[in-house]
Amino acid sequence: MDCCRTWFAFLAAEVIQQSVDSCEKDCPACMDGLYSPLLHFHNMRNLREKLDLYYYRVISEMDISELFNKFILHFGWLTLDNDEFVAIGQHFVRFSTPDAIYFGKYITKQNDFALYGSSGEVTEVQHPAKTIKAKRTKKNTISHDGVPGASTSN
């Protein structure tokens, strides 16, 4: 697994998740505790719109150093050069755009589990069979506007 590509994917996943979360935090219906999905702002926006709305706010508040620490712990890549990767990460989010993140194919079917699964040895490339069999732990699932079976592939 390429460390740098995986670092970009990790950052993309973080930006996407924080954009989704921000959209829910800004939802007046959530604040008012309303029940109908029809009244919830975040249900009216698709993922691309959420990125458009929140990308720049999210990256302005992101702590790349802190994310790098999470990244190396998650993947067990403790020897990566901190300063170099933090600098690369800062450039990556600064020069990316919502569309670049959305269409950039940083997150793929192949790295989805490594990014979103639990941290530790599950990402070892030498044991692909083990990785596939490992029980998936869902962490902050990305909302697809509450549509069951909605796909991210479009």
Ligand SMILES: [Zn+2]
């Ligand atoms: Zn809501």
